[in-house]
Amino acid sequence: MATTEDVVAFLGPKASYTHQATLTRFPDSKYTVKPQTTIEDIFAAVQNGTASHGVVPFENSSNGSVVFTLDLFADLNGRYPDILVCGEVYLPVHHCLLGQATPTKVMPTPNQPRVRPQHDIKHIKQLYSHPQAWGQCKIFLSAYLKGVERQDVSSTSKAAELVAHDTKGTCAAISSKIAADLNGLDVLAEGIEDNEGNTTRFFVIRRRDALFDGTNAQVGEGTREEHCKTLVSFTVDHGAPGALADCLATFKRHDLNLTSINTRPSGEAAWHYVFFVELVGRKLPDGEGGAVNDALLELTTVAKGWRWLGSWVDELRA
Amino acid sequence: MATTEDVVAFLGPKASYTHQATLTRFPDSKYTVKPQTTIEDIFAAVQNGTASHGVVPFENSSNGSVVFTLDLFADLNGRYPDILVCGEVYLPVHHCLLGQATPTKVMPTPNQPRVRPQHDIKHIKQLYSHPQAWGQCKIFLSAYLKGVERQDVSSTSKAAELVAHDTKGTCAAISSKIAADLNGLDVLAEGIEDNEGNTTRFFVIRRRDALFDGTNAQVGEGTREEHCKTLVSFTVDHGAPGALADCLATFKRHDLNLTSINTRPSGEAAWHYVFFVELVGRKLPDGEGGAVNDALLELTTVAKGWRWLGSWVDELRA
Numbered sequence: 001m002a003t004t005e006d007v008v009a010f011l012g013p014k015a016s017y018t019h020q021a022t023l024t025r026f027p028d029s030k031y032t033v034k035p036q037t038t039i040e041d042i043f044a045a046v047q048n049g050t051a052s053h054g055v056v057p058f059e060n061s062s063n064g065s066v067v068f069t070l071d072l073f074a075d076l077n078g079r080y081p082d083i084l085v086c087g088e089v090y091l092p093v094h095h096c097l098l099g100q101a102t103p104t105k106v107m108p109t110p111n112q113p114r115v116r117p118q119h120d121i122k123h124i125k126q127l128y129s130h131p132q133a134w135g136q137c138k139i140f141l142s143a144y145l146k147g148v149e150r151q152d153v154s155s156t157s158k159a160a161e162l163v164a165h166d167t168k169g170t171c172a173a174i175s176s177k178i179a180a181d182l183n184g185l186d187v188l189a190e191g192i193e194d195n196e197g198n199t200t201r202f203f204v205i206r207r208r209d210a211l212f213d214g215t216n217a218q219v220g221e222g223t224r225e226e227h228c229k230t231l232v233s234f235t236v237d238h239g240a241p242g243a244l245a246d247c248l249a250t251f252k253r254h255d256l257n258l259t260s261i262n263t264r265p266s267g268e269a270a271w272h273y274v275f276f277v278e279l280v281g282r283k284l285p286d287g288e289g290g291a292v293n294d295a296l297l298e299l300t301t302v303a304k305g306w307r308w309l310g311s312w313v314d315e316l317r318a
Numbered sequence: 319m320a321t322t323e324d325v326v327a328f329l330g331p332k333a334s335y336t337h338q339a340t341l342t343r344f345p346d347s348k349y350t351v352k353p354q355t356t357i358e359d360i361f362a363a364v365q366n367g368t369a370s371h372g373v374v375p376f377e378n379s380s381n382g383s384v385v386f387t388l389d390l391f392a393d394l395n396g397r398y399p400d401i402l403v404c405g406e407v408y409l410p411v412h413h414c415l416l417g418q419a420t421p422t423k424v425m426p427t428p429n430q431p432r433v434r435p436q437h438d439i440k441h442i443k444q445l446y447s448h449p450q451a452w453g454q455c456k457i458f459l460s461a462y463l464k465g466v467e468r469q470d471v472s473s474t475s476k477a478a479e480l481v482a483h484d485t486k487g488t489c490a491a492i493s494s495k496i497a498a499d500l501n502g503l504d505v506l507a508e509g510i511e512d513n514e515g516n517t518t519r520f521f522v523i524r525r526r527d528a529l530f531d532g533t534n535a536q537v538g539e540g541t542r543e544e545h546c547k548t549l550v551s552f553t554v555d556h557g558a559p560g561a562l563a564d565c566l567a568t569f570k571r572h573d574l575n576l577t578s579i580n581t582r583p584s585g586e587a588a589w590h591y592v593f594f595v596e597l598v599g600r601k602l603p604d605g606e607g608g609a610v611n612d613a614l615l616e617l618t619t620v621a622k623g624w625r626w627l628g629s630w631v632d633e634l635r636a
Contacts, residue, residue, distance in 0.1 A: 061588035064581070067382060131449070150470060197588050241598070244577070245570040252563040259562070260591060261579045263382070270379035270515050271634070273578060280559070316589070 008033045009042045009051035015179035016157035021089040021202040022055040037154055043072045043080045046207050054205045055089065061199045063135045065262055069203070073233060073309055074274040076267035085231050085310030087204035095137055095193045098160050098179065099124060099172035101186040113140045114196065117189040121172070124148060124188075128159035129174035137174055140192040160185060204312070227318040228282035229259070230292055234299060234306035238272050246302040247275070253298070254291040256281050282311035325350045327360045327369035333497035334475035339407040339520040340373040355472055361390045361398045364525050372523045373407065379517045381453045383580055387521070391551060391627055392592040394585035403549050403628030405522035413455055413511045416478050416497065417442060417490035419504040431458045432514065435507040439490070442466060442506075446477035447492035455492055458510040478503060522630070545636040546600035547577070548610055552617060552624035556590050564620040565593070571616070572609040574599050600629035 008026045011018040012035020022033050034051060036042045042054040056072075059065045072080060101119040127141075127150045134141065134150060141148075153159045159173035164183035172188060173179070180187050236243035251258055262276040284290035292311070299306045326344045329336035330353020340351050352369060354360045360372035374390075377383045390398060419437040444467045445459075451474055452459065459466075471477045477491035482501035490506060491497070498505050554561035569576055580594040602608035610629070617624045 060583075062583060062585075064385060064583050152468060152470065199588055201589075238577075241575040242570070242573070244579070245566065245575065248563065248566050248576075249570055252560070252567055255560070257559040257563065258566075259556075260581050261562070261593065262581055263579050265378075265380060265382050267380075270517055271519075275579065 005052045006031050007045075007051040007053075009036050009045040009054040010034070011039055011042060011056065011155050012036055013155070013157045013161055015160065015176060015182045016155045017091055017093055017176060017200055018055055018057055018155070018202060019157065020176070020178065021057075021091045021200070024091070025055070025087065025089055025204060026053065039066075039068050040072060043083055043205070046205050047080045047082055049207065052206065053086075055202050056205060057132075057200055058088075058203045059201050060093070060132060060136065061197060061201075062193075062195050063132055066132065067264065070262055070264050070276060073231070073276065074264050074266070076274075082208040083205050083309075084208050085203045085312055086206045087312045088229070088315050089202045089204065090315055091200050091202065093136070093193065093198045093200050094177070094191050095133060095156075095174050095198075096177050096180060096187045097121065097124075097140075097172050097189040097192055098175050098183070098185040099163055099188050100166070100169040101188060113143045113192070114194075115140070115189060115191045117144060119186065119188045121145065121188050123170055124172045125170040126151060127172055127174065128153050128162050130154065130156050130159065133174040136194060136198055137192045139194045140189070144189075157182075205310075223282070223313060223318075225281050225291070227314050228280070228311050229278055229314045230281055230283060230311040231276065231278050231309040232296070232299075232306060233274055233276050233309055234303040235266055235272070235274055236302075237304050243302065243304075244275065247299060247306075248277070250295050250298045250302060251277065251279055254295040256291055256295055276309075280314070283308055323370045324348070325352055325363075325369040325371075327352050327354050327363040327372040329357055329360060329374065329473050330354055331473070331475045331479055333478065333494060333500045334473045335409055335411055335494060335518055336373055336375055336473070336520060337475065338494070338496065339375075339409045339518070342409070343373070343405065343407055343522060344371065357384075357386050358390060361401055361523070364523050365398045365400055367525065370524065371404075373520050374523060375450075375518055376406075376521045377519050378411070378450060378454065379515060379519075380511075380513050381450055384450065385582065388580055388582050388594060391549070391594065392582050392584070394592075400526040401523050401627075402526050403521045403630055404524045405630045406547070406633050407520045407522065408633055409518050409520065411454070411511065411516045411518050412495070412509050413451060413474075413492050413516075414495050414498060414505050415439065415442075415458075415490050415507040415510055416493050416501070416503040417481055417506050418484070418487040419506060431461045431510070432512075433458065433507055433509045435462060437504065437506045439463065439506050441488050442490045443488040444469060445490055445492065446471050446480050448472065448474050448477065451492040454512060454516055455510045457512045458507070462507075475500075523628075541600070541631060541636075543599050543609070545632050546598070546629055547596055547632045548599055548601060548629040549594065549596050549627040550614070550617075550624060551592055551594050551627055552621040553584055553590070553592055554620075555622050561620065561622075562593065565617060565624075566595070568613050568616045568620060569595065569597055572613040574609055574613055594627075598632070601626055 010022040045051040156175040160175040160179035163173040257280040266272040328340040363369040474493040478493040478497035481491040575598040584590040
């Protein structure tokens with residue numbers, strides 16, 4: 001029987017890209033993977049301990065950051081104080097147009113998109129998908145489905161589920177091939193993403209553990225610094241000139257290589273921000289020193305507030 | 319007769335928030351304001367000279383950056399090389415639910431949202447708005463219109479226009495009060511944004527002028543440095559450790575106060591980014607020195623590429 005130690009929350013329903021990312025790290029022979037309706041539900045499940053881990057989409061190579069996830073890490077209402085990133089998964093994302101094929105099979109003759117539909121799609125009157133997917137399939141959609149009504153839903157697999165219940169056969173989903181199989185849908189077109197290398201990066205999250213507090217139990221002792229990454233959020237005193245630069249200089253002083261920076265509204269006042277930096281390196285247990293630990297100590301003197309959001313093994317370099 | 323010197327492009331149709339922002343800076347007694355369908359159309363009109371200026375939404379106090387606008391400034395395909403920011407407008411945004419009131423006027427009794435509907439809204443089956451608006455009215459929507467189908471359209475005023483043509487009376491738009499008057503719609507609820515201080519910041523863009531190239535003709539000579547802002551984009555060599563930090567250190571060395579940083583996918587390869595920094599100060603004409611000019615000169619040695627995207631008067635401090 002599964003204890004919560006073995007329960008992993010992901011953005012469902014089954015066959016979502018998050019589900020596929022989850023299975024690469026948490027095979028269902030060993031773990032109970034539990035679908036959730038929203039990304040926030042995943043944070044909540046890990047925070048309240050009903051799941052030991054969660055898997056959340058963080059950024060896409062074409063679309064950039066998933067702002068919903070960033071805002072949950074910013075945690076303006078203090079609901080998820082114990083959430084830490086402890087791993088990442090890169091998943092190539094190849095979208096399909098799923099629906100119900102009609103007997104006619106007329107091939108349109110376009111030139112721009114990378115792929116053409118495998119079936120006639122003139123009968124499609126309504127499209128369902130996750131908002132992120134529209135931005136990843138712009139060229140195909142504007143070539144073949146211009147002006148067709150679009151309906152945002154909570155995940156690409158939810159979109160496939162809804163289309164499977166469409167009795168008129170005029171709805172289609174942008175979703176994965178796996179979702180077609182699971183829901184008994186036809187693949188009307190395959191590989192419809194604009195960018196062949198379209199990849200989504202997911203974070204594995206866990207709850208801060210009282211026993212290991214201040215450490216990062218997920219990164220093995222022997223892992224080299226340059227094969228790890230760390231996420232930190234901070235706020236600055238917007239009245240103090242140079243406050244943001246001072247915070248960034250802290251990382252520079254300890255030779256920490258920043259790989260990305262994000263900015264989100266802080267919620268406390270208009271035009272105040274929460275900054276997120278991702279850097280190469282990892283936090284060691286408190287008292288063991290290390291560049292990340294030293295930089296965070298110094299950050300206390302220049303940032304209004306900051307939070308270590310986890311260290312993990314860099315899957316692109318490890 | 320209007321010359322292109324007097325033509326200002328904005329995100330239409332009429333009565334959009336961008337239109338309202340445009341009129342505060344370019345009164346229609348003196349300028350010809352021309353509605354465009356997309357933000358990209360505004361960039362194109364200014365680039366090709368059919369408009370002397372454009373007004374584009376840049377960020378919202380609750381939602382953060384408008385990524386469409388950022389991506390147009392990133393200009394991955396080199397279509398808008400001459401676009402510069404030359405001003406900003408802050409516009410308080412108060413959303414309304416617009417539609418056709420039914421004779422019944424039953425008041426629901428909620429507690430959470432800041433406002434309640436002024437009419438029964440049980441007949442509303444479909445909602446139209448710009449994607450940014452959903453995120454600004456979450457509490458009202460989840461209290462009164464949970465599960466109602468949502469249709470993304472290109473602007474809030476376009477949403478009102480579509481709802482005005484709805485013959486069944488079951489559609490509603492999230493749009494402005496001005497759009498209600500213009501389209502003959504009823505205001506079903508007013509001030510439905512989550513955050514009373516909800517404000518959108520717009521950029522006024524112009525085309526780089528050959529005569530003034532290297533200068534910023536829009537910022538008066540006497541304007542104090544600290545009352546100006548500047549936008550710069552840059553890319554880094556992702557293989558070089560510390561490249562991002564080195565670029566940021568350039569601004570710090572010249573005591574330039576960074577007020578915001580944004581990151582977008584660069585499009586050239588997955589996980590390569592374009593960075594945007596906004597800072598206090600302005601670029602002077604070439605050869606006249608100044609901190610921004612000096613920093614940009616140094617940026618050449620550490621960034622892979624960079625672009626000055628304009629300097630303008632800071633409307634919150636000037």
